[in-house]
Amino acid sequence: MPGMASVELHNLGKTYPGGTRAVDSCTLSIEDGEFVVLVGPSGCGKSSLLRMIAGLEEVTDGTIDIDGTRVNRVPPKHRDIAMVFQNYALYPHMTARRNMEFGLKLRKVPRAERRSRIERVAEQLGIAELLDRRPGAMSGGQQQRVALGRAIVREPKVFLFDEPLSNLDAKLRTQMRAELKTLHRRVGTTSVYVTHDQEEAMTLGDRVVVMRDGRIQQCGAPMDVYGRPANRFVAGFIGAPTMNFIDGRIEFGDGRSRFVSDALEIDAEGPEGSATIGIRPEHLILDPDGPLELMVDVSEPLGDAVDVIGTCGASRLVARLRRIEPPRPGDRLRLGIEPDTMHLFDADGTSIGS
Ligand SMILES: Nc1ncnc2c1ncn2[C@@H]1O[C@H](COP(=O)(O)OP(=O)(O)OP(=O)(O)O)[C@@H](O)[C@H]1O
Ligand SMILES: [Mg+2]
Structure with a gap:
């Protein structure tokens, strides 16, 4: 041996x-x-x-x-x-x-x-x-x-x-x-x-x-x-396509802690101030009641899924969506986030929860 x-x-x-x-x-x-x-x-x-x-x-x-x-x-x-x-x-x-x-x-x-x-x-x-x-x-x-x-x-x-x-x-x-x-x-x-x-x-x-x-x-x-x-x-660095990042702020009000940005407003716990939300492309889903609206630039069909690339406020996002026809440039898609898959980072980029 x-x-x-x-x-x-x-x-x-x-x-x-x-x-x-x-x-x-x-x-x-x-x-x-x-x-x-x-x-x-x-x-x-x-x-x-x-x-x-x-x-x-x-x-x-x-x-x-x-x-x-x-x-x-x-x-x-x-x-x-x-x-x-x-x-x-x-x-x-x-x-x-x-x-x-x-x-x-x-x-x-x-x-x-x-x-x-x-x-x-x-x-x-x-x-x-x-x-x-x-x-x-x-x-x-x-x-x-x-x-x-x-x-x-x-x-x-x-x-x-x-x-x-x-x-x-x-x-x-x-x-x-x-x-x-x-x-x-x-x-x-x-x-x-x-x-x-x-x-x-x-x-x-x-x-x-x-x-x-x-x-x-x-x-x-x-x-x-x-x-x-x-x-x-x-x-x-880990994961492909790369995780989506949306820069914004954590704000307190009405007894709640919220993440606020031009792309997304959602409940999120963290210290008040600058923060970034991270969502993997595979964790975005089509959802008519979802908190994100994606303006489609490009669709890349992969066979079992489509990578849809577009903008949401100032953020560029990629969504890996299943069981849909590839959306066209200019389409607007309502997207939701799969439960418990969101990541939150503070101003220094340190993870403060998910
Ligand atoms: N013999 C050397 N003399 C001086 N600097 C060096 C030497 N070897 C590597 N470096 C420097 O040390 C740093 C780390 O290099 P290293 O080769 O360890 O990186 P690496 O992670 O293996 O990169 P890669 O993925 O490109 O192979 C770099 O800035 C590189 O320029
Ligand atoms: Mg090397």
């Missing part, structure tokens, strides 16, 4: 020469066998964080423990970690088999053991018939499988993935995503996976860690992050 390990980050920080603060005070406990996905926009520090865990980047401040051992000063080759990158980084002059064998030889794994591990992993990944080919004679998806295989045969304590699927076409990406998940279920190795694709994060992760500007914004099970985003940034 491969080794397994927990990964503990405490107040981890990275400042590059030149002063960029790429990672700032990141604290995260990854359990043995967990599959954690780091997600966030380009430049938010995902790769920097991952590379510090791998030992490819020096830690500026804070600590990393793997399997209970402080590894800040442990060189990469002694961390028992395997990393898979976006560009497969296979050796072009070696066959798939040699590529997979290389790391095992370095670690002095006996020949028979090398053979059997490679055969087994190649079988799992469906690349058995490619073992004698060189990377130049393989498709992108096949090369990425070999790169995965090379990491898996090592049987490391931890897998680190940095956008390993982003060079593949959409169909292959979805397929490989499912295979990675199955593989993890079977092997159970602690995994940290970086992507900027929120859908990939949601479908792959036991837990999703949303980052922005080097900081962890929220960490939780995919449906928690979707259902209870900690702030407006997370709310807007």
Whole structure:
């Protein structure tokens, strides 16, 4: 069995020469066998964080423990970690088999053991018939499988993935995503996976860690992050189409607390002052008595639903509606909000309820 390990980050920080603060005070406990996905926009520090865990980047401040051992000063080759990158980084002059064998030889794994591990992993990944080919004679998806295989045969304590699927076409990406998940279920190795694709994060992760500007914004099970985003940034980043935001104010009067804007007036509890309401497109419904009136600009039929894009006061809204003919530009639609799906954010963007 491969080794397994927990990964503990405490107040981890990275400042590059030149002063960029790429990672700032990141604290995260990854359990043995967990599959954690780091997600966030380009430049938010995902790769920097991952590379510090791998030992490819020096830690500026804070600590990393793997399997209970402080590894800040442990060189990469002694961390028992395997990393898979976006560009497969296979050796072009070696066959798939040699590529997979290389790391095992370095670690002095006996020949028979090398053979059997490679055969087994190649079988799992469906690349058995490619073992004698060189990377130049393989498709992108096949090369990425070999790169995965090379990491898996090592049987490391931890897998680190940095956008390993982003060079593949959409169909292959979805397929490989499912295979990675199955593989993890079977092997159970602690995994940290970086992507900027929120859908990939949601479908792959036991837990999703949303980052922005080097900081962890929220960490939780995919449906928690979707259902209870900690702030407006997370709310807007997770979910597609993006959550609708309507800016307005909370006002008290007649013994009630109301959210008031040019688009929407509705009961909402919160401190008096500026506030933003968030509604996901899939939570808007056709409702003749609803509180919103959408002036339609565009309809995008999806087959099982229609994304209707339009304006409501000063806000631009998207509604994902089911069982309707696509509305025409200029149509006015009365929309309601499904019960208990509204999010409320204060002036700083912090969630103050839903
Ligand atoms: N070697 C480096 N030297 C200086 N600055 C760097 C270096 N590597 C990354 N940075 C900076 O650190 C910040 C975080 O970069 P990082 O590569 O970790 O982001 P990322 O989240 O992986 O982005 P992407 O999704 O584009 O891969 C960026 O501002 C980037 O320009
Ligand atoms: Mg990156």
